[in-house]
Amino acid sequence: MSYTYEYPHPAVTVDVAIFSIRHDALNVLLIKRALAPYQGEWALPGGFVEIDEALEHAAARELKEETGVDAGYLEQLYTFGRPDRDPRERVISVTYFALIPSDRLEIRAASDAEGVGWFPVASLPELAFDHAEILDTAFERLKAKLDYSTIAFQLMPATFTMPELRHVYEVITREEIDKRNFSKKILGLGVIEPTGEEKREGAHRPAKLYRVIDRSKVDVIK
């Protein structure tokens, strides 16, 4: 079967950048392409949008098919449409991203991927298409959201200390963060409260434990 149009139509794909923290570093999930173009190269999970399928559905479906990961809510990142970004034909890609906790890290290569793996954002392989640019955009958005949203709480367990939370920020930004300003800023958001308990680690002073006041108010990367 073939489909005919009066004027040329682009193909539309979705690509997905899934971040998580592993071994104390921000990682991103990549697949190894089984098919041309860029056969054998690493790329973001993704693929063509079905003609009757919502974009976010396509993103979740391709992610699941290619990596086995069910990321839950995916945030739309940006739409990439440089006319020559795909050697096959004009392909416009609507991209999505999410930051997921490390307990959802079971992955498996499937569908048209011949490999799947986590890569530290700080040392990536060469990527197919314009996926390096997509990933840069996703990483910049993620860092920006640390400043004006509560996205990082998605990675925290039920209770956590301020040094533990600060550590997550430091791992993502790869910058040292001032302790006092950090506490002040985070507490100023009004989304966490002390549990009344403390946690002692090694030779450090005990640190207050905090919990998120209302999980439903924690930004799902909005």
Add this chain to the structure above:
Amino acid sequence: MSYTYEYPHPAVTVDVAIFSIRHDALNVLLIKRALAPYQGEWALPGGFVEIDEALEHAAARELKEETGVDAGYLEQLYTFGRPDRDPRERVISVTYFALIPSDRLEIRAASDAEGVGWFPVASLPELAFDHAEILDTAFERLKAKLDYSTIAFQLMPATFTMPELRHVYEVITREEIDKRNFSKKILGLGVIEPTGEEKREGAHRPAKLYRVIDRSKVDVIK
């Protein structure tokens, strides 16, 4: 001439939300559709992306063709792709927005528009397609950016007082803003400085004049 594909392709459009402040209210630029579907109804300026054309180029071109407005930099807003959002076929729309100063307001209906006009965001006509939803998204993004960017400075003249700047924020958000917190927050951004002069209006105390320190550092809605 016709174009044939092995699997169905969507059409891709761009739609553009241009905001400006007119008569002390936030306005948006709309066109009256000359053709079906939704003939005679108001809609955002926009149209189909040419097969070899960059998305942002298509947005600027359609805006200029339909309204005469050259908005300069357009920021990508969001991509809308609900499968039934257009009665003709599957149409995915990549949307853009900008906040422009009132001295760029000369508009004219052209191309496939039979009218063009500014409408207060607070009292819009019924809109074609899902353009009401697109406009909601653009307005929410604009309000959010007031908080974490310097987008509003794009609307200010070379020198301005704090009450004048606050007034722009109040017009956009339609909320009264606390004077002291506002000054503190704005000065904390570190992007404006006093000129050393003052401005007196009516019976009010004279107000300090400010200027943007480095125009190149003012966010073009980023």
